Amino acid sequence: MRRAWRYLQWGLLAVLAASLLACDKTSSPDASQDAAAPDASWPVFRILAGSELKDMVPLLQQFGQQNKVNIQLEYSGTLDAVDQLQEQPDRYDAVWVSHGKYMQLIPEARQLIAQSEKTMYSxxxxxxxxxxxxxxxxxxxxxxxxxxxxxxxxxxxxxxxxxxxxxxxxxxxxxxxxxxxxxxxxxxxxxxxxxxxxxxxxxxxxxxxxxxxxxxxxxxxxxxxxxxxxxxxxxxxxxxxxxxxxxxxxxxxxxxxADYPLMLLKSSKQATTYKALLTWLRSAETQKQIAATTQRTPLTGGDDGDVVVNELPxxxxxxVVDAILRGYLDSYSRPVSTFILFDQSGSMSRDDRIGTARKALLTLVQDDNTVTGRFATLREREQLFLLPFSHVIDPMLSFEMVKDPDANRVIMQQFAYNVDYLQAGGGTAIYDTLLKAYPEALKLAKSGERNVAIILLTDGENADGSEFSDFQQKLQQWGGGKVPVYPILFGESDEGEMSQLASLTGGQTFDARKTPLSKVFKKIRANQ
Incomplete structure (x- = not known):
């Protein structure tokens, strides 16, 4: 009964958080949010939108009520929107992100746009x-x-x-x-x-x-x-x-x-709705409401309109843009250390979960032609630690990328070889494994020279060895500094406890039961 009540509590919190928090989430039906009354007879106008535009939903509800149209926003990061648009161009009527500069540099994405008009500034x-x-x-x-x-x-x-x-x-x-x-x-x-x-x-x-x-x-x-x-x-x-x-x-x-262009897609059959929405967004009254409720600047300018600010080129x-982005990962930013705790318990054999998990790990070393995928692979200077576990813990495997591309190819082949040999069997000792990896990760983090993270991939509840309370106690004893843990949920994962673990360490949970595991890995990589 206590466990059931705990699940209910976490379920209610999750619903509340999804409504209130303005953080980027991979676009999916679960990430969509109606911006109009749920009347099934109204036509749907679906927009692929920047995640920060969640604060525009109350205003869009007004437009929906006035025009009897259901405006639905599905949220995405700016670069991820390019991938989403190319994967499912017929799913959306419009795109609404902070700017269209990068999208305009990609012919395959640019040719999908029928019309584009700015709506506000930030x-x-x-x-x-x-x-x-x-x-x-x-x-x-x-x-x-x-x-x-x-x-x-x-x-x-x-x-x-x-x-x-x-x-x-x-x-x-x-x-x-x-x-x-x-x-x-x-x-x-x-x-x-x-x-x-x-x-x-x-x-x-x-x-x-x-x-x-x-x-x-x-x-x-x-x-x-x-x-x-x-x-x-x-x-x-x-x-x-x-x-x-x-x-x-x-x-x-x-x-x-950012000038937030609202871009109509050529595949949309609702150009009339687009024009009406655009006219409404750019109207003086709506612009005034945008400034008051979101702190963005209206198209006519803000309170500091007399201040001349140059636009960077x-x-x-x-x-060139891609070279700058790759340079950030490989050279400019602080190098990354990633610990992957991989559940290879017996339940991972169900529905070939272990095969799906292996494929997700291999995205770290395989070519990916998507915009976001090209930046989610292993980086120069990155340290990667793989710790497979069941009810017992395997030896930790370590891989470190260097500056030499040829040497890095060998390192990635070694990683792929070890991933291919992960086999399911045994129980599940989540916290024994975490207690082994966390001190090593914390030591690296305290050096101040690396961004360190732990990815926990598990399909079940902890069944062997130490418990969550043991980890909490140890974390207090270690003191000073934390390493974020990113639990990936699939199968029968204990969602409530994993959410507690993420919150305790400054991490975030990701649900691979709703989002493909390969996309979850991309999302976690973006946080590093």
Whole structure:
């Protein structure tokens, strides 16, 4: 009875969280949210939308009621939207993301767009704790990105920024800054990318995440983890309500502004609804409501309309953009250490679960031509630890990527060979395994030189050895610092306990019963 009540509690919390939290989630039917009354007789207008647009749902409900149309949003990251659109172009009527710059660089995606119109603005800016800004002598419009780079390299400034391969804020900040520092504007070539300056900047990155919303949550939960944050201006302004007031700084070189184009797809049969929605969104009254409820800037400008802010240039070549993103993973950012705890208990033989799990692991070393897949493979300098377990724990296998591509191919072949030989059998000792891996991961994390994470892949409840309470007790004893644990749920996983584990360590649960396991791995990689 107690366990049943616990499941009910966690189920209610999960429903509440899905309604309230603004964090990026892979687009899926479960991630969709009706923006109109659920009247089955109304036509559905389905939009592939940026996850931060959840705050627009109340306004879209107004439009839906007035026009008797059911607006449905399915949420996706900016780069992931390109993959979603190419995989299921007929599923959506429109795309609504923060900007269309990257999409316009991909012919296969660009040719799917019939019409595109901007709807509102939100600048990607630097937010800094007031006391830190005062200490460094930084003022909006006077501080430059080169000042930020110098302070980061000298250890005087630590900042939070989302992963640019998954989240728009990190994406436009990195790409725009690289272009500005090169001095080449949109004529930037791969050879012009200012790698050394970018390496210096990211010495100061102390907090990362897979989305702008989750980044804000992490900083609110651990304010001491960073002195500032790169994010949407609307998010920066909202941090005071979370207990972490940040001062908006507009670097003198400029910013990149998200203009949220609403893009009609050629495959849509609802061009009339698109035009009506676009007209309504751009109307003076709706623009006023957008400014009041989301802190985004209306198309006519905001309160600081007299302040002239330069727009950072954006490269005109996809190859250049991809090179910058790959450089972030392989060179500029802090290297990654990943511990994978792999459940190979007897239940993994059901429905070939172990085969599905092996295939998901192999995506780390196999070519993937999707936009997000190309950035989810193993990175240069990455350490990977594979710890298979049942009721007993196998020896931990370690793999470390280097700078040499030929050597890395051999390392990836060795990893694939070991994954292919994982076999199901035995019980399930989740916490014995975690107690073995966590101290090693914590030691690496405390060095301050690596981003460390633990991925727990299990299809059942803990049945052998230590329990969750034992891990809680040990975590308190170890003290100082945490390593996020990302439990992947499938089969009969104990969802409530895994959610507790993720919350305790600063991680996040992912449900592979609703989302393909390969996509779950991509999502976790985006958080590293």
């Amino acid at each position: 600048r990607v800016v630097l937010g800094v704790k007031p006391e830190v800004a005062a200490k460094l002598g930084w003022k909006s419009g006077q501080v430059g990105w080169r000042d930020v780079i110098a302070a980061s390299e000298q250890g005087k400034f630590r900042f939070a920024m989302s992963n640019p391969t998954s989240s728009n804020t990190g994406f436009v900040a990195l790409v725009g800054l690289a272009t500005e520092l090169s001095g080449k504007a949109d004529a930037l070539q791969v050879s012009d990318v200012p790698s050394e300056q970018l390496k210096a900047l990211f010495k100061g990155q102390s907090l990362a995440s897979g989305s702008s919303g989750l980044l804000a949550e992490k900083l609110a939960a651990t304010p001491a983890a960073a002195d500032g944050m790169v994010n949407y201006e609307s998010v920066i302004k909202g941090m005071a309500a979370r207990g972490v007031p940040l001062q908006v700084l507009l670097p003198k070189e400029g910013v990149i502004t 954006f490269p005109g070549s996809r190859a």
